[in-house]
Amino acid sequence: MAIAWSAKASSMEALSLSPPMSPPVVLTQDELKRIAAYKAVEFVESGMVLGLGTGSTAKHAVDRIGELLRQGKLSNIVGIPTSKKTEEQALSLGIPLADLDSHPTIDLAIDGADEVDPHLNLVKGRGGSLLREKMVEGACKKFIVIVDESKLVKYVGGSGLAMPVEVVPIWWATTARKLQSLFEESGCVAKLRKDSKGEPFVTDNGNYVIDLYLKKEIGDLQVASDAMLRITGVVEHGMFLDMATTVIVAGELGITIKHK
Numbered sequence: 197m198a199i200a201w202s203a204k205a206s207s208m209e210a211l212s213l214s215p216p217m218s219p220p221v222v223l224t225q226d227e228l229k230r231i232a233a234y235k236a237v238e239f240v241e242s243g244m245v246l247g248l249g250t251g252s253t254a255k256h257a258v259d260r261i262g263e264l265l266r267q268g269k270l271s272n273i274v275g276i277p278t279s280k281k282t283e284e285q286a287l288s289l290g291i292p293l294a295d296l297d298s299h300p301t302i303d304l305a306i307d308g309a310d311e312v313d314p315h316l317n318l319v320k321g322r323g324g325s326l327l328r329e330k331m332v333e334g335a336c337k338k339f340i341v342i343v344d345e346s347k348l349v350k351y352v353g354g355s356g357l358a359m360p361v362e363v364v365p366i367w368w369a370t371t372a373r374k375l376q377s378l379f380e381e382s383g384c385v386a387k388l389r390k391d392s393k394g395e396p397f398v399t400d401n402g403n404y405v406i407d408l409y410l411k412k413e414i415g416d417l418q419v420a421s422d423a424m425l426r427i428t429g430v431v432e433h434g435m436f437l438d439m440a441t442t443v444i445v446a447g448e449l450g451i452t453i454k455h456k
């Protein structure tokens with residue numbers, strides 16, 4: 197998707213786009229993701245313990261951190277990856293890694309999201325890494341979410357796309373039925389996520405993912421969260437409530453930074 201870009205001066209500086217008088221630049225969705233990611237990395241300081249997110253947006257942030265380390269503009273960084281994929285990427289870039297057990301408090305995490313509501317509640321996990329993401333991002337002093345504007349929704353589930361729930365593989369269909377009936381009034385349809393070969397998608401933790409498709413709002417999100425977590429067989433869900441401290445949105449009119 198190509199989006200016309202007429203950046204504000206502040207964004208132009210940060211992003212090295214063409215000068216203010218030139219015609220609007222057309223940027224792809226991936227370029228918007230990179231712009232949001234680079235902006236977030238401006239908040240990284242030497243000596244920080246960093247939560248490294250997962251997905252096509254977070255990948256740009258990890259690349260940038262690696263680049264700044266290589267250039268000597270950042271030093272003494274320790275990264276805690278939120279997936280095996282991010283771990284591989286960070287290792288290939290020479291970013292020193294550790295884990296949550298050795299670093300239970302993280303200074304800053306940077307990650308993408310599938311949905312951001314007006315209260316900065318998130319849906320995450322369409323990439324399948326929700327459990328590790330929630331563990332890492334729940335341990336952060338600051339959590340910066342980076343998105344292009346297509347991720348903004350009026351309410352959680354409002355994109356009509358999947359709201360992921362990680363479940364244990366055993367008797368997953370029973371767990372899926374319970375999840376679906378929990379949100380029956382919102383027209384919920386629960387589906388087992390499949391991989392490209394048509395087999396159940398398996399997370400880094402050896403679990404399955406049930407994707408919930410909602411037609412309407414699910415009401416009180418905390419109540420919904422508690423109800424999902426009470427279902428035996430549910431490991432974690434992809435609603436990240438009251439966790440983001442900052443959301444950076446790259447869009448048609450430039451960058452918007454929303455703070456909690």
Ligand SMILES: O=C(CO)[C@H](O)[C@H](O)COP(=O)(O)O
Pocket residue numbers: 249250251252253254307308309310319320321322323324325326329
């Ligand atoms: O939660 C995630 C992975 O589990 C991702 O952050 C989310 O799916 C957004 O991905 P992308 O940046 O590729 O759009």
